[in-house]
Amino acid sequence: xxxxxxxxxxxxxxxxxxxxxxxxxxxxxxxxxxxxxxxxxxxxxxxxxxxxxxxxxxxxxxxxxxxxxxxxxxxxxxxxxxxxxxxxxxxxxxxxxxxxxxxxxxxxxxxxxxxxxxxxxxxxxxxxxxxxxxxxxxxxxxxxxxxxxxxxxxxxxxxxxxxxxxxxxxxxxxxxxxxxxxxxxxxxxxxxxxxxxxxxxxxxxxxxxxx
Numbered sequence: 001x002x003x004x005x006x007x008x009x010x011x012x013x014x015x016x017x018x019x020x021x022x023x024x025x026x027x028x029x030x031x032x033x034x035x036x037x038x039x040x041x042x043x044x045x046x047x048x049x050x051x052x053x054x055x056x057x058x059x060x061x062x063x064x065x066x067x068x069x070x071x072x073x074x075x076x077x078x079x080x081x082x083x084x085x086x087x088x089x090x091x092x093x094x095x096x097x098x099x100x101x102x103x104x105x106x107x108x109x110x111x112x113x114x115x116x117x118x119x120x121x122x123x124x125x126x127x128x129x130x131x132x133x134x135x136x137x138x139x140x141x142x143x144x145x146x147x148x149x150x151x152x153x154x155x156x157x158x159x160x161x162x163x164x165x166x167x168x169x170x171x172x173x174x175x176x177x178x179x180x181x182x183x184x185x186x187x188x189x190x191x192x193x194x195x196x197x198x199x200x201x202x203x204x205x206x207x208x209x210x211x
Contacts, residue, residue, distance in 0.1 A: 001085060001089050001090075001092070001093050002093075004080070004085070004090060004093045004094070004097075005093045005096055005097050008093065008094055008097035008098075008101075009097050009100060009101055011070075012063065012097065012098070012101035012102070013101055018062065018063035018066060018101075018102070019063060019101040019102055019105065021062055021063065022059040022060060022062050022063045022102045022105075022106065023059070023105055023106065023109060025055075025058065025059045025062055026055050026056060026059035026106055026109065026113075027109065027113065029051075029055040029058070029059070030051070030052060030055055030113040030116060030117075031113075031116065033047075033051050033055075033117075034116050034117065041117075041118035042118075044116075044117040044118055045117055045118045045119055045120065047117075048114060048117035048118075048119045048125070048176070048177075049119075049125060049128075049172070049173040049174070049175075049176030049177045050169070050173040050176075051117070052110055052113060052114065052117075052125065052129075052176065053128070053129070053132075053168075053169050053172045053173045053176065054169060056103075056106045056107075056110070056129055056133065056136070057136055057162070057165055057168070057169060058158075059102070059106060060098075060102050060103060060106065060133065060136045060137065060140060061136075061140060061157065061158050061161065061162075063098060063101070063102045064098065064137075064140040064141070064143065064144050064157060064161075065144065065147070065154030065157050066154075067094055067098060067140075067141060067144035067145075067148075068094070068144050068145055068148040068205060069144070069147075069148045069149075072148045072149060072208070077148075077205070077209070078209065081205070081209055086202070087201075087202035087205050087206060088198045088199055088201075088202045089198075090202070090205075091141060091145070091197070091198040091199075091201035091202050091205065092198040094141060094201075095134075095137050095138050095141045095194070095197060095198065095201070096137075098137040098140070098141065099133060099134050099137040102133075102137070103129075103133030103134060103136060103137050104130075104133070106129060106133060107126060107129035107130045107133055108126075110125055110126055110129050111125070111126050119176075121176065121177055121178045124175060124176055124177065124178045124183075125176040127175070127183065128171075128172045128173075128175035128176045128182075128183060128186060129172065129176075131175075131183065131186055131187050131190055132168050132171070132172040132175075132186045132189075132190055134190050134193070134194050135165070135168045135186075135189055135190035135193040135194065136165060136168060138190075138193040138194045138196075138197035138198075139161055139164050139165055139168075139193050139197060140157075140161050140165075141197055141198075141201045142160075142161075142164075142197055142200045142201050142204060143157045143160040143161040144157060144201075145200075145201045145202075145203075145204030145205045145208070146160060146204045146207075146208075147160070148205070148208055149208040167185075167189050168186065168189055168190070168193075171183075171185045171186035171189060172186055174186075
């Protein structure tokens with residue numbers, strides 16, 4: 001499991017990998033919004049939580065479509081499925097690798113981008129992304145497992161995943177501005193997603209592998 005985790009981290013972090021693409025997309029969206037909304041710092045600070053959370057979710061989705069598809073296409077996933085490692089453990093390793101290379105860097109980058117919006121609750125924004133982005137990786141992995149055998153499945157993946165991530169965005173945006181009770185709800189949602197996702201993802205992978 002640790003070898004699979006390290007392998008996926010290396011693949012995502014290499015030059016031109018999905019991790020860098022996600023960070024570039026996140027920074028681009030966060031930079032363009034103030035240019036479109038205008039220099040009203042009060043307005044920017046008010047919408048910052050929602051905008052940055054939506055940008056983070058969309059950026060994370062960019063790195064999800066190949067989570068299983070690349071291994072499925074080159075036959076690696078069949079070999080992994082035949083190994084002593086359970087598919088639930090495989091799913092957990094891939095979810096962890098996606099979060100470490102995408103969710104965590106997005107959270108670390110968020111304080112710098114929050115300055116563009118004049119956000120005063122930078123720590124709250126950072127914590128909300130740190131707590132909530134594991135849910136994005138976990139729920140996104142289920143969609144990646146369902147669409148891995150579909151050509152251009154990356155176009156279908158957001159349609160499956162985004163409605164399921166609505167609670168994370170709602171609670172995350174609330175927690176980012178210090179709303180009372182939002183962070184515990186976000187944490188509970190993220191914990192439940194991380195616990196249940198490996199089983200749902202493994203079932204989706206088995207369905208596509210026909211095993």
